Every structure is written in C-alpha cells, then in structure tokens.
Amino acid sequence: SSSSFVGSTVCQSDHFAYKKLYQRGSSFTVNGNPVDRIHFCEAIRIHKAKGCVLGDSFRDSCYLLGRRFLEEKHTETNEAESKNHVKVSLAASGFLLFCCAICCPCFHKERKANTHEVLPKESNSVHQVSSFEMSPSSDKIPPSPFRAPPSPSRVPQSPSRYAMSPRPSRMGPLNLTMSQIQAATHNFSDDNQIGEGGFGIVYKGILEDRQVVAIKRAKKEHFENLRKEFKSEVDLLSKIGHRNLVKLLGYVDKGDERLIITEYVRNGTLRDHLDGTRGSTLNFNQRLEIVIDVCHGLTYLHSYAERQIIHRDIKSSNILLTDGMRAKVADFGFARGGPSDSNQTHILTQVKGTVGYLDPEYMRTYQLTAKSDVYSFGILLVEILTGRRPVEAKKPHDERITVRWAFDKYNEGKVLELVDPKARERVDEKILKKMFSLAFQCAAPTRKERPDMEAVGKQLWAIRSTYLRRSVEQK
Numbered sequence: 001s002s003s004s005f006v007g008s009t010v011c012q013s014d015h016f017a018y019k020k021l022y023q024r025g026s027s028f029t030v031n032g033n034p035v036d037r038i039h040f041c042e043a044i045r046i047h048k049a050k051g052c053v054l055g056d057s058f059r060d061s062c063y064l065l066g067r068r069f070l071e072e073k074h075t076e077t078n079e080a081e082s083k084n085h086v087k088v089s090l091a092a093s094g095f096l097l098f099c100c101a102i103c104c105p106c107f108h109k110e111r112k113a114n115t116h117e118v119l120p121k122e123s124n125s126v127h128q129v130s131s132f133e134m135s136p137s138s139d140k141i142p143p144s145p146f147r148a149p150p151s152p153s154r155v156p157q158s159p160s161r162y163a164m165s166p167r168p169s170r171m172g173p174l175n176l177t178m179s180q181i182q183a184a185t186h187n188f189s190d191d192n193q194i195g196e197g198g199f200g201i202v203y204k205g206i207l208e209d210r211q212v213v214a215i216k217r218a219k220k221e222h223f224e225n226l227r228k229e230f231k232s233e234v235d236l237l238s239k240i241g242h243r244n245l246v247k248l249l250g251y252v253d254k255g256d257e258r259l260i261i262t263e264y265v266r267n268g269t270l271r272d273h274l275d276g277t278r279g280s281t282l283n284f285n286q287r288l289e290i291v292i293d294v295c296h297g298l299t300y301l302h303s304y305a306e307r308q309i310i311h312r313d314i315k316s317s318n319i320l321l322t323d324g325m326r327a328k329v330a331d332f333g334f335a336r337g338g339p340s341d342s343n344q345t346h347i348l349t350q351v352k353g354t355v356g357y358l359d360p361e362y363m364r365t366y367q368l369t370a371k372s373d374v375y376s377f378g379i380l381l382v383e384i385l386t387g388r389r390p391v392e393a394k395k396p397h398d399e400r401i402t403v404r405w406a407f408d409k410y411n412e413g414k415v416l417e418l419v420d421p422k423a424r425e426r427v428d429e430k431i432l433k434k435m436f437s438l439a440f441q442c443a444a445p446t447r448k449e450r451p452d453m454e455a456v457g458k459q460l461w462a463i464r465s466t467y468l469r470r471s472v473e474q475k
C-alpha cells in the first residue's frame, strides 16, 4: 500500500487521525478534514490540556515540530480553540448507514433461519446482491489443501503469540467416506448436533482413531445457493494454519452431501460466555486475552496468509473458545481473498456479513478491504467490554446501537458505566478508556481512519502490559 497508518484517536467529540505517507511525509485529519500539522497539534494540545489521554504516536508526531509544542505551550485561547476545534459526531454518516442497515428491508436475513440450542439466533445476516457486482480479483484459490508453511519472511516476529499452530496431525485432508462420517456422528443423530447456522447443521463426530471433529452438513434446500459458499470456506480454510483460526480437516462434496470437517472447539462461542450460558462469565483478563487472540487470527489472515483473506463475518458467535479460554475464529463461509494486485486498494463485491458488525463504508460503496474486518472487530471489542450485542432492540432508544451508546457515554466521561455488570472485576478507568478508544478507532466511519490489525495488536499489547503491571501492583 502507498501509505502506512500510524494513529487515530477520539478525544471528547473529536476524532484525530495521523497518517505517515510512504516517502511523502505525514497527513493529519481532524474529524475527517485534512489539516496541517500545526493546527493538528494545536487541537491535540487543547484536548490534552482538557485531560484527554493521547497515544504515544500522537505525542511523537507533534514532538517532531519541537519537543516543547505539546508540553510547554500552556496558553489556551478561545480563538485557537474555535479555529482548530472542528466538531464531529463520530460516524455521523456511518451510524446513519448502520441504522439503515437495521431498518432497510433489503438488509434482511437470508443466510440464517434457525436457532442454536443455547443462543437464540438473531435475524441479522446479510446477503445483499448488488446488480453491478464485479470482482476484479478472482475468488479462486488453488484448491490444494494444506499448503506449506509461509516463508519465514512472512511469519511475524513475536514467536509466542504469533506462532503457527502445531501442524495438523494429518498432512492431508481426511479422506473420509460417508459411512465413516455416519459412524462418527451416529448417523447424524440429534444427540450429536452441536449447533445450527445458515449453512446447515453442525455435528460433533468421533472418528475411528478417537479424534473429535465438528462436521458441518449443508442443508439440502440450500444446496445450489450454498455451493459457492461451501467452496469458499473449503478453499480458504484449507490454506491456513494458525492457533487462533479453526482448522479445516477435510471435506466431502459428493452426490447430495456437502460436509466440512473442522477441528472441534469444545467450549462454546464467545457469545455463549458473554450471556453466561456456560456457567461463570468472563473476567476482564479473559476478555482481554480473547480480543488479543482474535486480533492475532485476523492479523494472520490479513498480513501473513499466502494470500490476504478477509473474513467478512467477525462476530461473537463466530468466535469459539477452548477449555483454556483461548479464542479461535470460525466460519469462513463469507471469507474472500483480498486484492491480488498491489495496485488494487479494494475489491468490489456484494455486501455480506451480519448487521450490526457491517462496515458502513463497504455497505455504501461495495468496496471491500481488510478494514471491513477491522470495523467488525471494533464492534466486537465494544461487545466484549459491555456484554451487549451490537444491536439491542429492546433497550431504550438511545441505547439500541451499542457502539453509539458507548461512544456517547465515553465522551461524557462515564466509561465505568459501560462495563459489563457481569464482569467480576473492577478495572482501572484509564485501561478501560484505552480499550474503548481503540474500539472507536477500529469502528471509525471510513477505512482510512481505522488502524490495521497489526497496529491494533500493538495497542492491545501495550494495554495488556499496563493491565498486568497494575494487577501486580494491587496485590
């Protein structure tokens, strides 16, 4: 890409973004409006004086003007403020679209029409086919399953968290026969059913060698429609291997059966845990670890997979948890390869995803980039901190769109009121502010304002180390 993002933050009602352009200096925006560095830093200084906490990248960008700029210029004039303080409403445009998505009949659910045993399904998946859909890059990924590991240069530095999953115990797909699958699932018995999604029913299976697997069985009535989706999931899953992504083990595409066999992740979905349907609810530390895991899974898909993969359906019911509370991103049914040509900034494609998590810019322009996943991740981050679903239809009017409610509270300085009452821990307000600020950066209305997942990971690591330090200090 021609530019590299450095920072974006929300202070009170203003949104500041700072971008370092490749070999062309830096650019600055306040509320989406380009400003020069002097005005940008002046506005930052005013907010800092009012107590807004800024990331290091902001301080650094303004230090370049002279170290004293932020620290020593204490005189604040109303004139300077009125000149530089451009008011914003985060996502005025974004939220409008967001609301459209909820109200507009064209955004009705098509993909799902069923319920999971613990979590009632929301009628919220979107499959809006645009008549002018065009996809400059091919969807097709060579079908060879289980690629070689990525070249070392593409493996991220930090070995402990980014490490590749241990190789699957089998080096190729499980070439199971239908009778082996029937035996593994007791002939697709109800007792073996573990869930149901738009694609079909998911069963738990135990193979002859005692390996436990999840088997997704496409519903026959959706066969033709879902053929492409099935292929998409199989092709993409077969090329990836990462501890934070659910692993494909095999598939069957024969006669009137479409089955996907993946690793079984036995501790339910993130949504189940937020709802408390699995016993105790998540403490703050677990929530933080889960978002870091999801972030790493996405970073791998966006930056380190053989070809960039955009998931397109990041949401709490697609995050599966292990017994050790590690998170794995599941359900690649909507996933797509990203731009294959470095000159392309995006791919044009029909809008798919789940209402509430959908990038408003993608909905408006049909331009898909990895930043659409970043948007969904921002929504997920608000969800995991508040415990609320992205859309809470039964709440009072001003609380229905969770991210907007959270953003307003955040600006009123009431961040503690946002925390999930079920979280069993009182967390330092500064840490919470950083988490919410990061979530709002990710859920910024336009993609250029959002950080990429790698930058998000760095911020999460910094938050994590502050959190751990404080926890030790408190003991």
Ligand SMILES: Nc1ncnc2c1ncn2[C@@H]1O[C@H](COP(=O)(O)OP(=O)(O)OP(=O)(O)O)[C@@H](O)[C@H]1O
Pocket: 111, 112, 116, 125, 194, 195, 196, 197, 198, 199, 200, 201, 202, 214, 216, 246, 262, 263, 264, 265, 266, 268, 269, 313, 317, 318, 320, 330, 331, 333
């Ligand atoms: N690999 C797996 N291991 C364990 N449980 C799984 C696995 N995959 C899916 N499930 C369970 O099956 C349920 C349905 O999964 P599925 O991916 O089909 O639907 P979904 O993601 O909930 O909905 P949709 O695919 O329509 O977005 C999940 O909510 C989860 O409880």
